[in-house]
Amino acid sequence: MLNDLKHHLREDKMSHILCPGCGHGTIMNALVHSIDELDLDKDKTVIVSGIGCSSRIPGYLNFNTLHTTHGRALAFATGIKLANPELKVIVITGDGDASAIGGNHLIHACRRNIDITTIIFNNNIYGMTSGQFSPMTPVGSYATTAPYGNIDRGFDLCNLAIGAGATYVARGTAYHVSMLTKLITEAVSSKGFSVVEAVSHCPTYYGRRNQLKDAVTMLEWQKDHAMPAKAFEKLPEEKTKGKFPIGVLHDKPAPEYCEEYQKIIDAQKEDN
Amino acid sequence: MQKNIKLMQGNEACVEGALAAGVTFFAGYPITPSTEIAEILAMRLPKIGGKFIQMEDEIAGMAATIGGSLAGHKSMTATSGPGLSLKQENFGYALMAEIPCVVVDVMRGGPSTGLPTATSQEDVMQARWGTHGDHAVIALAPYSVQDTYYTTIKAFNLAEKYSMPVLVLLDEVIGHMREKIEIPEKIEGIEPRKTPNGDKENYLPYEAAPDKGPILAPFGSGYRYHVTGLAHDFTGFPTTDAKKVKYLKDRLRDKVYKNLDDIVEVEEINTDDIDLLVVAYGSISRSAASAVEEAREAGLKVGLLRLKTIWPFADMYIDKYADKVKAMIVPEQNQGQIVYEVERVVAGRAKVYAENRYDGELMTPQQILDRVKEVYTNA
């Protein structure tokens, strides 16, 4: 089975940069399984990323790949998709990349509802630069730039994406791999802007500092704190305290940007 | 045959030039005094099956322009000083990843929000060094509406030829001034997007001779490769191998600096037998041209070197005149930027004087003429 997936990888570009126990590799694994299941045409698939550990992953994938600047992947991807809507465009981004420096681009990509899938590798920390807090770092956690505990309030990226107009929004975790694979598959198949927040873990820079001593402990944390979205919605607040919903959070089609633009072209084209 | 003569703004001529050069993709963010370029392209591009997108800011505008180019389109964006500042990060990316595209900067007074509707030439150094790190750039500066048309075409041609972003610097007054322009039926020598034709499996996107740009396949054409802003080798993948890094960085410089004859364009006006040379560009080169004419009529041996390519700098022309003249005057619509380049090349062989205006009003021929006379009598 695994051997059948190897053609999706650029094996000659490994070994990879990820640390032992990093959750990003598991999420990449889920993505590769989804791509395989969807049987995406390699020549017509573009994988775009920003800057960060997660954003180095496109380099290991055997597609058209574009490693851009910090936070800007979605803006590059928007140009590619609009220029050639035939291309399947997938964006890989970190929590810092997507929610801090790239937050504005995320909001507006959701709003336009352009047919791009974004997978946010959320390890609650800036991994690449060795452990500064990100907008996804929980209040009270420690980071190199929050040595006395983080006082910056975080926010729910999925709710943000829904509020901004993304048509498919889901959350998965590195622990629930088969569910994550299914969510990515659905996201890539759905037309419009789709977001999958993939909860990841960084034992090296987040775990060590926050009493989550290794990858196994961090995976167990994901298992214990994630709750299926359907159950989460039904329970009263005191029962969901400290937990987060996983699964499909929003799935509501809306006019897609490139299709709407094509209508303008069809109406305005000079040879009509 | 009837000539296609029109009255239009520099910004409109810029669009006409871009369309003649084959632009099919524009991404940008509105800013005075460049907005007409976006507005007209929003109208025109869908009519030819092209794409226009207004992004959330200039950072995104530059990024999407690069994306459009990677997907195979001739691609452009347009802005003014504050927006150019925001574009610089991804402009540097386009230099490093060698993505052909055109960036128009219609210059207004700065710094910061400055004088949004006033003419200036204050961005010439931002054009040169606005993005971080070592790099070579190409920046062109037209002096009339007609010249804006041809200069924009040239910018697209150079972008494709050297596989890099190319800047067009318009003084606000050039962008907004209306003048007569003749649009030719047919333009010769349009540089097409180059595409590889070799074996797809062994494609080396960034393999290029030491003084050339690469041939990058459009995404989706079957040549799969990796593009990054990290230092990379021929494969396009990151490398820290000192030899390979040096080859890349030398090539990024040399593809511009070893092709100066092809890139650098000037006009030498009244420059036979001169004691004094005026060096100017853009709108100010027109004030300078009338000043020089009047000075000639008054019997002064004065000539004008009009720079049409700002970067790479026209070293060879300044050098040629440095031994022949007693002095050079560099009038600029700023506090003095290009004058330092002139001083560098002249290296003490002649006196170099700056003449400036930066209060939002256009420098007049009289201001330049007065300075010419003053320098001439004292030289």
Ligand SMILES: Cc1ncc(C[n+]2csc(CCOP(=O)(O)OP(=O)(O)O)c2C)c(N)n1
């Ligand atoms: C403009 C800019 N600012 C800052 C950086 C430094 N930087 C690189 S990656 C990164 C954070 C990455 O964190 P995240 O997006 O969460 O991804 P991870 O590495 O955790 O996967 C930062 C701040 C940069 N490369 N560019």
